[in-house]
Amino acid sequence: MLLTVKKIERAPAKSRTYDLNDGNALYVRIKPTGGKSFIYRFRRPDTGKQRVLTYGMFPDISLKEARLMHAEAKALIAKGIDPSENKKQNRIQSSGENLFKSIAEQWLERNKPDWSQKTYRTNSGRLTNHVFPYIGSMPIAEISAQNILTLLHRIESKGTIETARRVSSLCSQVFRYAVFLDKIEYDPVQRVKKALPPLSKTKKHRAYLNSPKEIGGLVRALEGYTGHYIVKQALRVGLYTFTRSIEVRGMEWDEVDFENKEWRIPAERMKMKEPHIVPLSRQVMDILTEVKALNHPSNYVFPSIFSTAKILSENTFNVALRRSGYTKEQLCFHGFRATCATRLYEQGWAGDVIERQLAHVERNGVKASYNHATHLENRRKMMQWLADDFDNLRDGGKVIPLYKTA
Known part of the structure; x- marks a missing residue:
């Protein structure tokens, strides 16, 4: 009796492999793991040796499709052609097309x-x-x-x-x-x-925002933050640069190159203990220029609210986000990194450029030096694109086109 789809679906896995016969040498092979595949048991036209040709897995291959493929294989046998070897040769001949x-x-x-x-x-x-x-x-x-x-x-x-x-x-x-x-x-x-x-x-991951609407809302929330001015601006710089909390909180004026629009973070404050250059967008430069105009007596760009000789406390940013209406399940400061990286990946930016900006250090020393040199200019373009994109989302605009990368 011919097989039916329901019969194949209901066929149980057993301790040993077994076959269900559909007739005309077409079988469904049931493995102990539960896998089900359509097979053809035949003898080679030239040697008479028994061979097995697999058509594919059920239900990726339907019963109807398997029967059509089986009919084609039987036709090849009638012509004296081994269908298994024929299939192999076809793949070899079109290997370039099969990548x-x-x-x-x-x-x-x-x-x-x-x-x-x-x-x-x-x-x-x-x-x-x-x-x-x-x-x-x-x-x-x-x-x-x-x-x-x-x-x-x-x-x-x-x-x-x-x-x-x-x-x-x-x-x-x-x-x-x-x-x-x-x-x-x-x-x-x-x-x-x-x-x-x-x-x-x-894996449990830090809470972050993903949709354009959510990102636009975050940018508006940070700009409208009514807490301490220094905390507000530090949060904004953290979002536009997607750097880590300790990197932003410990930022010093000597690290900022206003002429070249770069922030050079020393190795001791980096997670991977390697110095890191962050290209600064126009938006970040405007924030830093505004903060510098305060002339506060501190080496730190964003000093503690209570003492200009100290940096902001570790919990400051997340407390500010809660005050802005974000729960810990919705967003944390470290989630800024995932928000930015996801946005860049989704919009087609090169993975190597994004990873370099995240300071995921390349272990190969020669490759690392090459990546540093080749990616800095592309990272500069990417960081400006991201800042413009976030501002555009803040205003409810459409996605802006990518810059061309080298």
């Missing part, structure tokens, strides 16, 4: 007419920044669930959980497109989803 990046670019172009320019730019940017550097040059048929898992963990470790989710969805759509093109048999992302808990549960 993940090639398939993904085809998928992007296929969908471009149906997307807005923003959607196309966002999807293309996510693949370019998060996926292509790691699996883009791999044959799509050789990419495993473990490759995808490693890729998503890499994104997740940076605190951009929503981006990890979206990248996962994009990769899945590319793989399903490849299944449609008969270049692979199943979507490995689906296996990762079953093997892992939701990304949001794998």
Whole structure:
């Protein structure tokens, strides 16, 4: 009796692998893990040796699709052609076309007419920044669930959980497109989803804002802050530069290069104990010029409210955010970094440039020096774009176009 979809769905996993017969040498193989795949048991036309050809996993491949593929394989056998070798040769001949990046670019172009320019730019940017550097040059048929898992963990470790989710969805759509093109048999992302808990549960991350509306509201809230003037301006500089709390609170006038519009943070105040240069946007320069005009007797740009010889206390920024109406579940000062990084990634800025601005230091000394030299100018453009973008969101405007990077 022929199989039905319900019968395949209800087939239980057992302690040993077993097959369900659909007739005409087409089977559904059930593994102890619960995996179900369509297979064809046949004998090679030339040697008579028994072979097994796998069509794909159920339900990624439907029963109807498996039967069509089976009919094509049987036709090849009738012509004296081994369908397994034929499939292998086809993949080898089109290996360049079968790279993940090639398939993904085809998928992007296929969908471009149906997307807005923003959607196309966002999807293309996510693949370019998060996926292509790691699996883009791999044959799509050789990419495993473990490759995808490693890729998503890499994104997740940076605190951009929503981006990890979206990248996962994009990769899945590319793989399903490849299944449609008969270049692979199943979507490995689906296996990762079953093997892992939701990304949001794998690690507790600092609260941050993600949507353009929320970011615009934050910029308005900081500008309208009614607490101490120094705290208000420190918060604003922290958002525009997405630096850490100790870096902002300990900022000294000697570290600010007004001529070159740079903030040079010494190694002792950096988490990675490496000096860091922060390009300053026009907005930050205006804030610093305004604060400097106060002529307060302190080496610190944002001295303590109680003593100009000391820096602001560690809890000052989060207390100010609570006073502005943000709960600890909604936002913390350290979340400014995730807010800025996510916004930049979502808008297509290069990952290397963003990571350098976050002061995630490259361990390779030669590469680090190269990155420092090549990324500073791009970081300068990026920081000005971000400040302009945040001001635009504050005013309820549309997304501004990217600067061209070198």
